[in-house]
Amino acid sequence: MITVQQAEQLIFENTRDYGAEIVLFDEALGRVLAENIKADRDLPAFNRVTMDGIAINYRSFEKRITTFNIKATQAAGDQPSDIDKSDECIEIMTGAALPDSVDTVIRYEDIEIKDGKATILINNLKKGQNLHLKGNDKNKATCCSPPGN
The missing domain is CATH 2.170.190.11 (Molybdopterin biosynthesis moea protein, domain 3.)
Incomplete structure (x- = not known):
């Protein structure tokens, strides 16, 4: 058995950059975000x-x-x-x-x-x-x- 730290190290050593692409929201299921998402306004925008x-x-x-x-x-x-x-x-x-x-x-x-x-x-x-x-x-x-x- 390996430690959590060893498991994380194995994961990070084996990750690859698959690049980024723009997809429609309806087609995004199962995909991974390539960058942070930030809200451009408060939601809701008013009381x-x-x-x-x-x-x-x-x-x-x-x-x-x-x-x-x-x-x-x-x-x-x-x-x-x-x-x-x-x-x-x-x-x-x-x-x-x-x-x-x-x-x-x-x-x-x-x-x-x-x-x-x-x-x-x-x-x-x-x-x-x-x-x-x-x-x-x-x-x-x-x-x-x-x-x-």
Whole structure:
């Protein structure tokens, strides 16, 4: 039996440079990377909403505000709409970019909407809930190294 170090030495002594070629992603199965891969942007590229509902600034909820005027409705792909007042919210859809002025999303199941106002029906909110944060999957320049690096 040989040691791990001896096995590694044998492997490195018997490796060859097979060159590099560009192949389509669909044809890359079973191939080895020839160079490091780096993300050219954060993924996701923005704070993304994971549930349909309303977006609020959590500080408002901490101040015991539970009914909010719906300022705008924002779908995925829409330009983010900011709120200006603590008693405002944005009705927001899954996949939408979270506006900078809000930090928490409450799903439709936990609110009641009537006459342009949304009332929160639950007491246990967490700041930042129902969000997929910018760069959570991959940060810009995060590197995936080929084997042996």
